[in-house]
Amino acid sequence: MVLVGVHDVHKWYGGQTVLDGVHLELTPGDRTALIGRNGSGKSTLLRLIHRVEAPDAGSVFVRAGVQVGMLEQDPDFPPDATIDAVADAAFTELDAAQLELETLERAGLDDPERYARWEPLHEAFERRGGYARRARRDAVLHALGFAGRGAQRVAGLSGGETTRLALARLLMAQPDVALLDEPTNHLDLAMRAWLEGFLGRYPGAVVVVSHDRAFLDGACTRTVEVRRGALRQADLPPSRYREAERERELLEAKTRENQRKEHERISAAAAQMKHWAGQNAKLHRRAKAMEGRVERYAQTMLDGPPPADRSTRFTFPASESGDVVLDARHLRAAFGERVLFDGVVLGLRRGERVVLVGPNGAGKTTLLRILTGERPSDDPRGAVRWGARVRVGYYDQALARFDPEATLLETLLRLVGERAAHDLLGRFMFPYDAQYKRVADLSGGERARLALLDLTMLEANVLVLDEPTNHLDLEMIEALEDALDVFEGTLVVVSHDRRLLTRLAQRVWEVEDGRFEDYEGDWSYFERQRAVRRGGAQADGDVAVGLESGASAGGSRRPDGDERSTWRLERAAERLEADVERCAAALERAEADLARLNDAAAERPEAVDAGELAAAGEAYTAAEAALLAAMSAWSDVDTLLQGRRAAPDAAERLLQ
Template identity: 40%
Template sequence: MGGVGVTFGDRVLLKDVTFSVEPRERWGIVGRNGSGKTTLLKLVMGELEPSAGSVVRPSGSKVQMMDQHRAFVGATTVWETASGPFAELLALEQSLEAQAHALAEAGDKVSDAMMDRYARDLERFQHEDGYSIAARVDAVLAGLGFDPEAARTQLVSTLSGGERGRLGLAQQLAAPADLMLLDEPTNHLDLDTTRWLEEYLQGLPCAVILISHDRALLDNVVDHMLHVENRTATPYEGSYSRFVELRSERRLAQQRAYEKQATAIAKEDEYIRRNLAGRHAQQAVGRRRRLSRLPRLGPPPGTEGTMAVRFEAKERGGDQVIVAEHVKIAFGERVLLDRFSTIVRRGEVIGLVGPNGTGKSTLLTAVTGGRALEDGRVRIPDSIRTGYYRQDLGEVPRDKSLFDVINDLRHSWTRGQVQGHLGKFGFSGDSVLRKASTLSGGELARMALAMLELEHANLLVFDEPTNHLDVESIEELEDAIGEFDGTVVLVSHDRALLRALVTRVWMLHDGRILDFPGTFGEWEQASAERAHAARVAAAEEAKVRELKERQKVRRAEEAQQEERSAKRESKQAVAAAEAKIAEIEARIAEIQTALADPDLYATPDGVRRSQQLGKELEAARRELDNAFLEWEKLV
């Protein structure tokens, strides 16, 4: 992208934007809401043509960007939607199965054309790695919180808005790409799926451009940053943390250069003013001419349009802020929380975390009195004033102008005071007359914070406050909560925010809350150690199972060997018995032949010989009977 500018009518959105993305690089884009971050992605995709400059994309490169409308046209099940980018290959797989069946049925009548088509299609399927599609789609679905097996029958029409968002992300991540464009991918993710996404992006073989307000994600994934500010974009090399350092240094250098030039200009103006009508008038005119041609440096971008929030409690309140006793919360037949008891004390910042759908928002609503409990009770003393920032921003009345919203909360304020307060949150001029219904998500979030500041509460409850805010506004909110002299209950998937603020962690899972008495960073470390211990235990268990299986196999092999050996010995014994029988039968036949000879009885010696042969014949027959008995035992 070189010298790119974008204008809409008289409005200049971007100017002189220049950067290039190399293969396998990971770029993070940050900037205030409305500064043009998503417009940059549209330029890269080719959905928008620049008003100036050029965008060059290698021919044939595959660029993937999530469908923001999430229409999922042509797909009915979750798995079919996630595998949408592979629809052609999956159809080819079915065709190959049908061709193989046809070839088998044809037998000797198979034609060369049939074989050529099958070989050609099979080569293409293998070349495009068709056999890995199912495993790839399953892995992405599982990573984003779906059951891959159930996804094959689960209808897209049954999904919630958040689930559709995760499905759209799954469809994008599973698709083959040379460049992956991601616009706030963590908005519908919980902590576990965010960590999975982080690892997945780190392992992608393609380049990535990532718009995100998740500072931890940016810090762990990107190696380049693009800061959209003051209608242009400045590239930086390094992680998000390195970008923050370089940005501060750059702004300091800009401020010094601006102040130095301003001082020099002031001196020149003073000289020209004093000497324009005197004897040094000619020099003064020359200096004025040179000064008029001097390129003027502007001040570094300031805080215009950013948020300046500050939370101040009107009263200190008591030391016990929330007392919960045997609390039970259910949604229909499903129990979200059961038998929960705790005490929240003044000054604590509690981070409530857990997978999506476990009931975190429902718990906050119940704690703040907006929902009845199934059992137990929550007691908040009269000295505690609660301010509640809702995830759906429902506290902002959509049918009123911004001015009227604040004026209704502060009847005694002058018009200037109302406008001044709104100005702290980035609303100035005629924008204060806008209806709240016309605001973007980020603007609604700032309006909700403007209202929350006026509560002067000593208990602040936040439900995903960073969802619609840009990075700079999140940093302002983080500072405001950090300086707040009260108690905070915070639901968020923003790890940087949680690490900076939380002093106690509630982990909600399977209807129970694990109460961890430490910071979020300590909880992460403890969780990692538990996970490592579980992996080690699982590995040891697997080794034991493998050893037992090997022993079982070995015993079976030994038994088989013994059986084979016994069979061999039995076979040899049978053969020996049969040989003995044959030998005895031959001897009997020989004796019978001798006894049948008439000459044997012609002499007295012959008669005696016949008597001896008769005895031998009887003995041989008894021996033969015994031999047959032994043979029968063997067979």
């Protein structure tokens, strides 16, 4: 069943073609990633589907009774509304539908007219999860950080919380078609993981625009790319789609080259035949036939390659700092009675690559501000000492260094000559006419690109980047990753982009629930340790032995000589083995609960709450992940233990 159909749609803005005869259909169960460069027309297409804009030509069809909902980036809530009131308002349509259904049922469905009204209304009500809406309300509010805050007024929420509440309202309403423009903005890693799973079970159609590539790959099974006014579509997640596109482009280039050579060959043969023919009528006819063959072949050749998209490549030049980059002690931050972190001791050495993670509001940005000197530690003993020859570059999307009234070109002319200014702005995807925009008028994506341009000119050997991928399109994110790959200095990065975290992390700092922990390992190691801890494993010093330097509140702690003993490794292995058994038992219980509910739903669907069934599925998935993580951690320690028994010296080196 087609929920929404876009047929031969054209859209122009100021003489510029944004969409040129595009076609798209959305059906239940579609998980569509909408990708394309900034300004390519993604948001325009979403607005057309939502019917807040009309096409200049063509049509947008929405099936009768189908509800289309779109995430608002700047939601307009009633000023006196509470979170509970917003949540209740999400069900206005479903509440009205249930009331009408009950009225029709009380009147009796033996009347053909009443039944004709009841049947489609009941089908739409079930399709949108009407009977499970209260359970869905609680689950969504809890997952997005609003549990127990129902009486709080919306006017007191931060900008990020307001955007999250708009997302919660949309997910609770569960429209037939959900249009999500950057839904992961202001979501921490746990919230993103939850949303990915939620969308995987969504009964309607979902269209997602996001800069988070890992999220798109996990949530979407179909990709639609907006490119030069056209739509390219494939039943693939975005990363596989992009690989397929690169392979297709390579094949087309090879085909064009082969066709060019063949065209040259038969053209030369035709010319030679014509030269030989002279006045010979028979040969002349053959020459004409050969020329006809050349013309027919030319008609079968592929068109020339499309004009290349503008692309960018940049680097972060850096001089060499001293070996000790940072020594910070007694770091504390608190807001009223709430302590974000306390007693933090940390250090950096030249070339280290650290990612800083934690839930929203945990204190990540506050810690960066203390490190960069923008605010002091709340502990009077606090000290932050940067090393010799250190030059810190802070990614500042607020653009505090720039005059908001100056144009982009005027801003750059204060730093470099006119030709270099034009070249730099062009490299960061600012076309000539855009270079005369005021800094104050820049969009989020333009501000992000200007902040990166600014960093390239600082020649900093320490980069501190707070959410650098926000508002960037995929091409610019990849250019940033390439630049960071070859950066020879020290990195501290806050991000919720899992692919960036996986690529960069050599060490992980985590701020959560008033604790600071330092994991001296890559992203995979961090995820294993966190999963074990949340699955019930004891994350004490014994478990840390043999895996990496231990994660401890207040900073990194390296195992001492006693902890490196075989006895300690054996105790750690025993405890982790017990964790494996405990997680396995939990998985068996979760599997039994899920099977019981599935069996009950098969016999009497109306007797099983959809929210309870979804929660059982989530519990099973979490238990399975905890078991796998516990087994991985036990395997790591057991490998080291066997190595110590076989070759003590080798094991000693591994533990150092």
